[in-house]
Amino acid sequence: MEKIIPFIKYRFIAYAITITLIVIFSLQTYRNGGFNWGIDFVGGIKLTVKFEQGVDTAQIRKVLTQNKISAVIQQVGKEEDNEYLISTKLASRTENVEESTKELKTVIQSNFKNVEILSIETVGPAIGDFLKKSAGKLIALSIIIMTLYLAFRFELKYSIGAMVALLHDVILSILFCGFAGIEINIPIVAAILTIYGYSVNDTIIIFDRVRENLQIKTKQTFIDVIDKSITQTISRTLLTALTTLFAVFALYMIGGEGLNEFASVLLFGIVIGTYSSLYIASPFVLYWEKLAVRKA
Amino acid sequence: MTRGLLYKAIFIICIVCFAVMLILPTIGENTLQIVLSQTSTEQDLQAVKQRFPESKYKVVVNDKEVLVEGYNLNVAVMNEIKRYPGVVDAKLLPHWAEKALLAKKINLGLDLQGGSYLVLQANYHKIEEKTGKPLTNAEKNEITEQALELLRNRVDKFGVAEPSIRPKGNDAIEIQLPGVKDPESVKKAIGTTGRVEYRLVDDAYTQKANQWLKEHYAGKGLPEDQLELNKLTDTIKNAIALPDSLELLYYYERNPQTAKLFPAYPIVLEKKVALAGNDISKAWVAPDEYQQLAVHFNTTPEGAAKFAEVTSEKNHGRKLAIVIDDKVRSAPSIRVQINTGQAIIQGDFTYEEVTALARIIKEGALPVDLKIIEERTVGPTLGIDSIQSGVKAFIVGIAGVMLFMLIYYKGAGIIADIGLLLNGIFMLALLSWLGFTLTLPGIAGFILTMGMAVDANVIIYERIKEELRTGKTPRAAVAQGFERAFWTIFDSNITTLLSAFVLSQFGTGPIKGFAVTLSIGIISSMFVALYITKFIFETITSRGSLKKLSI
Numbered sequence: 139m140e141k142i143i144p145f146i147k148y149r150f151i152a153y154a155i156t157i158t159l160i161v162i163f164s165l166q167t168y169r170n171g172g173f174n175w176g177i178d179f180v181g182g183i184k185l186t187v188k189f190e191q192g193v194d195t196a197q198i199r200k201v202l203t204q205n206k207i208s209a210v211i212q213q214v215g216k217e218e219d220n221e222y223l224i225s226t227k228l229a230s231r232t233e234n235v236e237e238s239t240k241e242l243k244t245v246i247q248s249n250f251k252n253v254e255i256l257s258i259e260t261v262g263p264a265i266g267d268f269l270k271k272s273a274g275k276l277i278a279l280s281i282i283i284m285t286l287y288l289a290f291r292f293e294l295k296y297s298i299g300a301m302v303a304l305l306h307d308v309i310l311s312i313l314f315c316g317f318a319g320i321e322i323n324i325p326i327v328a329a330i331l332t333i334y335g336y337s338v339n340d341t342i343i344i345f346d347r348v349r350e351n352l353q354i355k356t357k358q359t360f361i362d363v364i365d366k367s368i369t370q371t372i373s374r375t376l377l378t379a380l381t382t383l384f385a386v387f388a389l390y391m392i393g394g395e396g397l398n399e400f401a402s403v404l405l406f407g408i409v410i411g412t413y414s415s416l417y418i419a420s421p422f423v424l425y426w427e428k429l430a431v432r433k434a
Numbered sequence: 435m436t437r438g439l440l441y442k443a444i445f446i447i448c449i450v451c452f453a454v455m456l457i458l459p460t461i462g463e464n465t466l467q468i469v470l471s472q473t474s475t476e477q478d479l480q481a482v483k484q485r486f487p488e489s490k491y492k493v494v495v496n497d498k499e500v501l502v503e504g505y506n507l508n509v510a511v512m513n514e515i516k517r518y519p520g521v522v523d524a525k526l527l528p529h530w531a532e533k534a535l536l537a538k539k540i541n542l543g544l545d546l547q548g549g550s551y552l553v554l555q556a557n558y559h560k561i562e563e564k565t566g567k568p569l570t571n572a573e574k575n576e577i578t579e580q581a582l583e584l585l586r587n588r589v590d591k592f593g594v595a596e597p598s599i600r601p602k603g604n605d606a607i608e609i610q611l612p613g614v615k616d617p618e619s620v621k622k623a624i625g626t627t628g629r630v631e632y633r634l635v636d637d638a639y640t641q642k643a644n645q646w647l648k649e650h651y652a653g654k655g656l657p658e659d660q661l662e663l664n665k666l667t668d669t670i671k672n673a674i675a676l677p678d679s680l681e682l683l684y685y686y687e688r689n690p691q692t693a694k695l696f697p698a699y700p701i702v703l704e705k706k707v708a709l710a711g712n713d714i715s716k717a718w719v720a721p722d723e724y725q726q727l728a729v730h731f732n733t734t735p736e737g738a739a740k741f742a743e744v745t746s747e748k749n750h751g752r753k754l755a756i757v758i759d760d761k762v763r764s765a766p767s768i769r770v771q772i773n774t775g776q777a778i779i780q781g782d783f784t785y786e787e788v789t790a791l792a793r794i795i796k797e798g799a800l801p802v803d804l805k806i807i808e809e810r811t812v813g814p815t816l817g818i819d820s821i822q823s824g825v826k827a828f829i830v831g832i833a834g835v836m837l838f839m840l841i842y843y844k845g846a847g848i849i850a851d852i853g854l855l856l857n858g859i860f861m862l863a864l865l866s867w868l869g870f871t872l873t874l875p876g877i878a879g880f881i882l883t884m885g886m887a888v889d890a891n892v893i894i895y896e897r898i899k900e901e902l903r904t905g906k907t908p909r910a911a912v913a914q915g916f917e918r919a920f921w922t923i924f925d926s927n928i929t930t931l932l933s934a935f936v937l938s939q940f941g942t943g944p945i946k947g948f949a950v951t952l953s954i955g956i957i958s959s960m961f962v963a964l965y966i967t968k969f970i971f972e973t974i975t976s977r978g979s980l981k982k983l984s985i
Binding site: 215235236239254255256257258259260261264276279280283287288291324325327328331332334335336338340342343346350370371373374377378381382383385386387388389391392393394397400401404 | 809812820826827830842892900921926945
């Protein structure tokens with residue numbers, strides 16, 4: 139007889155871990171001053187500039203504060219490239235983005251010699267509101283669509299379990315962004331949507347096996363079937379996560395500024411998604427089943 | 435090999451060959467043809483050559499034509515080079531695979547090739563306030579369509595190749611201009627409403643102004659610098675004691691050589707606007723009753739009343755100036771009253787002039803105020819850097835996955851690796867064939883899918899291993915493994931596809947790119963895992979003699 143790992147028995151440890159993570163992440167997010175919404179969502183200006191001579195962050199900051207501009211300054215690329223990312227968010231909704239962009243450009247260009255502006259992004263407040271609203275809608279919509287699909291292919295109880303796991307992943311991923319101070323912009327929303335697409339993959343592999351094992355009529359309890367199914371599928375759950383992690387890790391290490399934070403959210407998400415497939419999804423199927431039995 | 439397997443093999447080979455040919459123009463070298471004007475100098479040529487260092491590109495100069503061959507030559511580079519002095523034209527020569535096959539180059543997003551991205555929002559409130567009733571969606575769409583047409587005309591004038599101008603939702607317009615590094619000039623042209631006004635000319639003061647200019651400014655042309663011109667305006671205004679109800683503007687003409695507008699002479703107008711641009715609904719060129727070319731135009735019902743008023747008897751003999759963005763561009767005389775809302779502007783026009791005038795009138799009537807709400811500009815070097823780090827991440831990522839599969843699954847790992855490579859080829863081929871735009875998040879999606887592509891293999895292999903453990907023969911285990919894994923793979927991929935679909939509904943370009951690469955990757959990896967790798971396994975196990983599977 140093969141060895142079966144009692145996943146369900148240890149589920150409370152998993153819950154404790156989840157709750158601890160949520161508490162730590164929330165506290166740190168609070169200490170960071172809330173979520174760091176990117177200019178995609180709140181509106182603002184993002185400027186990538188290249189200086190001919192060596193300049194440091196403090197110098198740029200000094201010039202900007204002198205001109206009453208508060209901005210986040212970040213060096214990007216290699217040290218010798220002298221490339222900096224300067225981003226300012228809209229101070230108020232009525233601020234004229236175009237005017238502010240001109241002002242920022244003028245301040246930089248008049249205070250430093252031979253500055254090359256590599257990229258400019260400006261987003262007005264209206265578009266930010268629109269994006270924020272539609273990002274929320276999309277996340278909700280895709281959870282509903284997936285739940286419906288699972289209810290159609292499996293049974294309602296499975297889709298409840300998957301949905302709880304999904305919510306778990308989404309909440310933790312967003313809190314992770316707040317915890318790590320990662321700027322939440324559109325690519326990050328895409329990363330989160332991908333994470334739960336991925337997390338559902340793992341969950342389905344397990345549910346598929348649960349369904350198969352239930353058809354083999356033995357005197358096993360539902361808990362035993364779940365434990366057996368997770369054990370049987372654990373190697374592939376971990377292996378598929380591992381190969382994906384290879385790719386995402388490469389993206390994280392080499393992808394450059396544009397993809398770094400995106401990849402780090404994916405890295406976190408894939409780990410958390412795998413974990414939730416093992417420890418969160420199945421227990422909730424069980425709870426639902428128990429609830430249904432009690433009602434009946 | 436059975437006959438069925440042979441057919442499958444031929445089918446697979448055909449698909450792979452087709453896919454490879456499709457991506458040739460994307461991964462191969464391209465040629466950019468640059469035509470210099472007859473008057474171009476050696477300096478101009480040097481500037482062009484400097485843009486393409488010989489170490490990275492092959493540059494051939496013959497007479498007034500430069501041929502550049504190399505990688506990373508795209509629409510943005512072409513647009514950029516068009517702006518160099520002395521360059522009249524630049525075009526990307528099609529790759530032989532493009533000419534011979536259906537192959538298409540993968541479009542690169544602005545974040546990868548550089549360029550400007552603008553979103554303009556239409557301000558319907560103003561119109562609604564004016565008419566006093568809310569606009570229906572159909573009306574809004576019509577207005578947006580009109581504005582789109584207009585913007586296309588305006589952008590075309592800048593000679594930007596392959597600009598993308600399209601509606602975004604029903605109140606915004608998205609403009610992409612590959613290769614345009616500094617969108618200021620374009621913005622100025624497309625962002626302004628292009629205010630057109632029709633105002634009566636005051637002849638007496640116009641004469642006074644010109645007289646003064648003749649006495650004090652003789653021999654010199656008017657300054658083209660706006661600030662100096664403004665100073666001059668103030669001086670003239672004081673000198674001729676212009677009353678408050680009148681305004682001094684300039685009549686602008688086009689320099690036939692440079693095609694630039696320059697102020698020709700001052701002209702004094704009433705401040706009161708007789709007819710506004712949005713009072714005109716249509717303008718076109720047609721011959722008048724004397725078979726002379728003239729601009730015909732229709733006014734809106736409200737415009738018709740105003741027009742009748744302004745062309746009434748009391749104004750006959752006066753001039754009606756057409757003012758575009760505070761520049762007077764034409765000032766025909768009023769001869770008869772026009773009540774019908776239909777009018778013509780007659781004069782001794784050449785065909786070019788008359789079409790230009792019609793265009794000005796039409797252009798002026800931008801139906802709605804547009805405001806820039808989003809602007810993103812990426813320089814070309816930043817884009818190339820992104821591509822390079824993306825390609826590096828891709829190679830490292832895929833190498834890691836392949837190595838792992840090889841070590842973990844040995845013989846079966848080789849099959850999975852072949853599948854992975856084919857999957858990469860198929861994805862690229864699909865992307866270029868379907869004409870999608872590759873963006874930075876798109877590259878991320880590509881790499882991510884590469885990591886996920888072997889998922890299907892892992893699921894199948896683990897299943898085969900399980901079947902083998904129950905003591906089945908390799909052939910039976912393989913057959914069972916594929917059969918049982920099929921629905922699992924199908925379900926799990928469909929859910930990812932669903933989330934990719936939802937992502938693609940997100941308005942912003944780059945996210946769409948990510949979603950599209952993700953979807954294409956899922957579809958192609960399913961095909962590879964469930965068809966091609968299955969075929970390889972079937973071929974291997976079809977010789978009944980196989981005792982042990984390397985997995």
